[in-house]
Amino acid sequence: MNTSRDKLSETLRDWRVKPPSDPGFRAAVWRRIGRQGEATWPAYLRAHTAAWSVAAVLTFGVAGFAGRAIAQARVQADREAMVVSYLVELDPRAQAVLKP
Amino acid sequence: MKYLLRTVLVLAIAAVAAGFACYHFNSAPELHAAARKGDAMAWLRTDFNLSERQFAEIQRLHEAYAPSCEEHCRLVQEAIKTRDELRKSQGADPAATAEADRALQQLRATCESAITVHVQQVAAVMSPEDGKRYLALVLPKIVDFDHQVAPDLTLARKHGH
Numbered sequence: 001m002n003t004s005r006d007k008l009s010e011t012l013r014d015w016r017v018k019p020p021s022d023p024g025f026r027a028a029v030w031r032r033i034g035r036q037g038e039a040t041w042p043a044y045l046r047a048h049t050a051a052w053s054v055a056a057v058l059t060f061g062v063a064g065f066a067g068r069a070i071a072q073a074r075v076q077a078d079r080e081a082m083v084v085s086y087l088v089e090l091d092p093r094a095q096a097v098l099k100p
Numbered sequence: 101m102k103y104l105l106r107t108v109l110v111l112a113i114a115a116v117a118a119g120f121a122c123y124h125f126n127s128a129p130e131l132h133a134a135a136r137k138g139d140a141m142a143w144l145r146t147d148f149n150l151s152e153r154q155f156a157e158i159q160r161l162h163e164a165y166a167p168s169c170e171e172h173c174r175l176v177q178e179a180i181k182t183r184d185e186l187r188k189s190q191g192a193d194p195a196a197t198a199e200a201d202r203a204l205q206q207l208r209a210t211c212e213s214a215i216t217v218h219v220q221q222v223a224a225v226m227s228p229e230d231g232k233r234y235l236a237l238v239l240p241k242i243v244d245f246d247h248q249v250a251p252d253l254t255l256a257r258k259h260g261h
Contacts (some may be wrong), residue, residue: 044103056111065116067122075128078135079147083237086140090165090218091245092172092211 144222148230157225165218172211181205215242 033049045052088094134142145155183200219238223231
């Protein structure tokens with residue numbers, strides 16, 4: 001009994017684990033830590049603040065410019081139509097063509 | 101990935117809202133309403149920031165101008181009719197046709213002068229900036245009206261005085 005225990009102890013004492021070295025181990029650990037950090041939406045946004053800030057500025061700029069341009073084009077078109085309508089009412093030359 | 105899509109969606113909704121806000125603040129609802137109704141006086145009132153007094157004065161000017169406009173209109177119609185009859189008639193005297201053309205051109209020039217004087221009177225009632233803008237809008241069209249009126253007639257919803 002004692003002999004077998006001594007053998008086991010001896011075997012355990014001599015046992016050495018030599019795992020192969022993994023060069024990507026450290027990066028993998030950081031990746032996992034990073035993924036845990038993005039577990040919530042605010043955390044994701046915090047992690048990508050710069051990229052989304054640029055995207056937001058560009059998107060709002062384009063949207064604002066487009067809204068303004070469309071409004072101004074419509075104002076311009078309606079104004080042109082009203083000028084013509086107004087002058088048709090005032091101009092005898094147009095009246096002469098229009099009246100039966 | 102779901103956060104990326106969620107962020108894109110929120111950004112898109114916010115951008116559409118911003119676009120609508122910019123559209124709203126640059127829009128002119130009263131001008132559009134006047135255009136929809138084809139109401140030239142409402143357009144004048146809103147687009148040139150007329151006060152009640154200015155609007156009443158411009159209405160008075162328009163009413164005073166209307167009879168001469170009608171008379172000019174009648175004379176132009178008669179001149180067109182005379183000219184067209186001369187052109188259609190067999191063996192028409194070329195000198196008479198030319199004379200009819202000349203009379204019509206003279207009448208048109210008279211009309212152009214009358215309407216120019218009228219719009220200058222209207223502009224004088226407005227504030228200097230609005231009057232200047234009004235003249236810049238209408239005077240070029242008056243000068244070119246013979247060329248412009250034909251394609252644009254469909255825009256005029258009502259005619260007469």
